[in-house]
Amino acid sequence: CRSIQFKEEGDGLYLLGDILDELGGSEYYRLVYGASGANVPKADFLRDRRLIRTVVEMHSLGWVRACHDVSQGGLLTALAEMALGGRGAGDVGFTLDLDALAGFNLPPEKLLFSETGCFVVELSSEASEREILGVCARNRVTLTRLGELKGRPKLEVVRGRTGVAAWDLAELREAYLSGCRPIFGVGENGGDRA
Secondary structure (H helix, E strand, O other), rough: OOOOOOOOOEEEEEEOOOOOOOOOOHHHHHHHHOOOOOOOHHHHHHHHHHHHHEEEEHHHOOOOOEEEEOOOOHHHHHHHHHOOOOOOOOOEEEEHHHHHHHHOOOHHHHHOOOOOOOOEEEEEEOOOHHHHHHHHHHHHEEEEEEEEEEOOEEEEEEEEOOEEEEHHHHHHHHHHOOOOOHHEEEOOOEEEOO
């Protein structure tokens, strides 16, 4: 694993750890409600050590193709950053079915934007479900299969067969790479717009 960028269509995508009702201080609360909220993510060094140990073990077994922490912006932000890659060159998409996260018993906005520390990992098809479950069980880490990577350049959120949201990677790439340039009137060449 040399980057956060999704690598190959058909690879499995997994969440390591739990999504908790911890949006206090989150980007989501700040942007949507203009407030900081109450449930700030709590530091849990034992949980974090188990998570990191699991990622390192999976990496040493050669399974990890891409990995990203879930933190500021939550799961949806981590997935978008993985789809784009660090330089915005990604072209492998993903469809997140919220039903895969039903065991966390949280509403969609909390599933997508909670900033509880966990990891998203793309694992090669060489790793069997049984082996993956074994590593997680040994380290006492919750494993949630999110699905498989898709060949089309799109990030989608669905609930069952119902679409919730979708973005073409091209439009995400434009926002990611241009950042605040349009706001400050800076052109592509770095100079002021005429």
